[in-house]
Amino acid sequence: MKGAWLRVREWTGEFWFLPAIMTVMALLLAWAGIQAEERYGIPERLTWVYSGGESGARSLLSAVASSAIGVAGTVFSITIAALSYAAGSMGPRLLDNFTRDRGNQTVLGTFIATFAFTLFSLRSVQGGEDNPFVPHYNITVAMLLALACVAALVYFLAHVTRGINMTAVVNLLRDDLRRTLEQATRDHTEADRPAAPPEPFWTSGEVLRSPDSGYLQLLDTQALTAAAQRDGVALRMLVRPGDYVFPNTPIAVGVPRLPDGVLPALALGPRRVAGQDLEFTVRQLAEVAARALSPGVNDPVTAIDVIDRFGDALCRLHGRRWTSGVVYRDHQLRLVYPVTTYGGLLDSMFHMIRQYGSASPAVILRLLDVLSVVADGEQDEGRQWELRRHAELTMEDARRDTKNSRDLEEVEARYRSLQERWSSGEGTSESPSPVEPRRITS
Template sequence: MPAVFTVVALVLAELGIFAEERYGVPDSLNFIYSGGETGARTLLGAVAGSAIGVAGTVFSITIAALSYAAGNMGPRLLDNFTRDRGNQVVLGTFIATFAFTLYSLRAVQGGEENPFVPHYNVTGAMLLALACIAALVYYLAHVTASINMTRVITLLRDDLQDSLEKATHQREDSQGKRQPPPENYWQNGEVLRAPRGGYLQLVDVEELIKLADREDVALRLHVKPGDYVFTNSVIVTAIPHLPDGVMDTLTLGRTRLQGQDLEYSVRQLTEVASRALSPGVNDPVTAIDVIDRFGDALCRLHDRSWPDGVHFSGDHLRLVRPVTTFGGLLDSMFHMIRQYGKGSPAVTIRMLEVLRSIAACMDDPARHAELRRHAEMIYADALENTPNDNDRADLKDRYEGVLNIVQRPASQ
């Protein structure tokens, strides 16, 4: 957006100069700047210097403040700052003002022969200077609000919910679902090894299925988006032969990306909670906020199911790929928080309360079993690190609350 603003500013500056050279300035436009060459140079130079000076100072200080805050909130804060449209508009306004005034300044000509003052452009520079003041006031208030921890957590929660919506689908009858072949089915298959290392960022599933269907083969993908692929490690097994072009459907990169990598959004929230529970920060309230967001996201899955990663074309197996399961999602959400927060009764009690609420939202026995597994780990770790009898009693009460739901028959 700053680049677009700059290009538009340069085009407007050229149009202003062209219009004045051809048509001049009508007497009816008495609000247009009417000063001379010296005043125009001074005004344009002051606006240009102020715009770029204020922008450089304000944004450099902001980056320093954000870098410090990102130590507690995680890298999502900096990513949000660069993607935020409001910040882009403000930066674009300052840079466009500098480009507009600098381009206009070169057109100012003095002397007795062919003097020229771009009155339209000088007036435009004055208006842009006022726009910069308004943008600066907005920016200071906007950045202050964007560093708020609750806002960052809410943004991460929204990213997680979007990823969950894309990764799951409305629950359907499980009857008729086809099972993947046994492990020994792939023993004599031809393998594809990774030509380089990196994170698996994207998988073109549809293209993989079309390729397997065209070559009449079955493919097994050993990694899922978000996994780190090591050089020369096996990433695909094919039966009966390995077709060409499989690597073209896989995207490897240096970093993990949001989208197909469901656990990436979870990890960012988990990092916020883990930093909050570190001894140097000691902010259990933030960790509890993250736990609440996890509970909200999981309760939205009450009528949704996970893909099984098995793809057929007619009666022919075409692709088997690993997918994130409900249990794996719980592990990503709660393992690190449990490990870092086991000595904080407020955090462990809230985790058990959230697990109880999640269990009450769902009726799937398999999911209840995963919730019970995590409740048992949380309760066991918390008992060892909670010496106060009243806190231990509260923990037991919340733990039994989870068990009362996960052990209840589905008909109840």
């Protein structure tokens, strides 16, 4: 069910979907206007309705139709060119955001719907003395649609200008990350998480191999749990959303056998999508920072903005924890599936930024500051250890790549302050907590 909903959501989010709906509605409106005028005529009290003749109607409708489609084609062509250029420094997410933005779709739909409406109305204009007909209602509506196109053009230019802004793109990705983290974590006040069985438990199980390939976009845990409970088996998934599934590779193990309905609960696609794939959302922000730190762009301010957004997301995790990925029903193990861990999340956030920004003292200092702020409010020892690990990795790269001795002294001072906080009892022990094993991602 979730897989079908994901496909429907992807389909309705396409750039053409809303303009197509608006165009169909415009054609129906044009037909209804012509039918209403042919059947009932124009009441005398409607003085605001267009009252010109056949020649003026043709000229007006032709002008509106040609202007609407001409302006739409020109403006959108120039905009796509500008977006393609801007996407070189922000990543492909910018173009995806443009095509899926409902405001942009509505503007395109307004122009195309106006063109379709006026063209349909134009074909009904008839001259001569035998059976003349002028669709006065439709011409009036066409004039209103022309004004709507002018307003849509002004809105579109302002909207796209804001959308190309780097801060707007970063904030958009931050909002996606917040929503995904909210779905992936639970409050600490919930019941203790069940433990998964040891590895030997699965050695005698039946293995399911993937018949197809692609990115795993959705894992319907409710359907998988129901299938395992129905057949009285335990099911372990070997892949998680965001993994690329290769053909004929193991994706699930069932003990003592595989339940029916495993493959329908999985959705494969040609690209990664936000939702269950937490690391995809993180990597999009990390990619913005990595591009900003490339020699061709050299924009450390944007990288610092991304680091701040990551700190915002990590601070929101205080008091929350990951789901265990272990599901019991009626005191029987039914499903085990892999989940993102805190360590894996930090790796996705900071590895690329640290590697590309190791020669930028401003980036290193801000990264240490954010790790310090996150550590101040974090009480979990395992998470504290992961934060300390990233601080040590950051410092090691800074010592190797920082050229200026004064800059290095400032970085060292910031790192010593962080170490003193940990050693004074606000930190943690020397080993990570076994509660949250770390899944390292490249």
